Amino acid sequence: MKRTIILILSIILIAAFQTVTAQSAEEIVARTDEMMNYESAYTESRMVNTDRFGTKTIAYSAWSEGTNFLMEFTSDAEYGQKILRTEDRIYHFFPDSEAIFTKSKGDSIAGLISYEDVTDESGMLENYDVTLEGEENLEGILCYRIAMKVKRRKRVAYPVQIVWIEKETFIMRRIEMFTRSNQPLKTMVIRQVDEFNGHLMATDIILTDDVRRGVSSEIFIDKVELNIPIPDSKFTRRELTR
Numbered sequence: 001m002k003r004t005i006i007l008i009l010s011i012i013l014i015a016a017f018q019t020v021t022a023q024s025a026e027e028i029v030a031r032t033d034e035m036m037n038y039e040s041a042y043t044e045s046r047m048v049n050t051d052r053f054g055t056k057t058i059a060y061s062a063w064s065e066g067t068n069f070l071m072e073f074t075s076d077a078e079y080g081q082k083i084l085r086t087e088d089r090i091y092h093f094f095p096d097s098e099a100i101f102t103k104s105k106g107d108s109i110a111g112l113i114s115y116e117d118v119t120d121e122s123g124m125l126e127n128y129d130v131t132l133e134g135e136e137n138l139e140g141i142l143c144y145r146i147a148m149k150v151k152r153r154k155r156v157a158y159p160v161q162i163v164w165i166e167k168e169t170f171i172m173r174r175i176e177m178f179t180r181s182n183q184p185l186k187t188m189v190i191r192q193v194d195e196f197n198g199h200l201m202a203t204d205i206i207l208t209d210d211v212r213r214g215v216s217s218e219i220f221i222d223k224v225e226l227n228i229p230i231p232d233s234k235f236t237r238r239e240l241t242r
Helices: 002-036 115-119
Strands: 042-050 054-065 068-073 082-085 090-094 101-103 108-110 130-138 143-151 160-166 172-178 184-196 201-207 216-226
Touching: 002 130, 002 143, 002 160, 130 160, 143 172, 184 216
Parallel strands: none
Antiparallel strands: 042 054, 042 216, 054 068, 068 082, 082 090, 090 101, 130 143, 143 160, 160 172, 172 184, 184 201, 201 216
């Protein structure tokens, strides 16, 4: 009888621990989503792509509000191209052909940067089930290690992710991205974080290819304006051809 009671108590304790862990993971990720949340934003950035052919820099400006996002290229070679994301569509406009193409989240814009990397405004808890795996010291920064697996019926570019979230600020510091079968795709490292109007934002990011050696993309955010008025017309297909 005692063994039975001990066994039952052990099962209850294990179940309780797993529940607390799951809730803790969700709370951590929710804090991260909250820290990254703002009503609207305007940014000016540079994307530096490196592969076996050398290095190329692409400049762009971006506007975001809620789930809407507009990106306009300002570098010479790409000048006039625009990317628009609405609630359920991603469009890419090419001025030379005056054509608008519908894109998928995982399609590449340039280098390692996909449309999901630069346009996704959805919260992580909307798309992923999360589990707290423990704490790790990441180059002197104490972080939570969170495993994320895509929820059923959700479509994302990276079905499995491991995320390191800084304990002090709840900012993501490292993300490892995998296929559904746990094959590595790429790794993102946030090298610098700055504060703007009480919100923390990554301003120096590098992505490295976990399949092809020597392939990387860096993003440098040079200007940030948060919670500014943006007209609704900014996020329409008509805006793409203006």
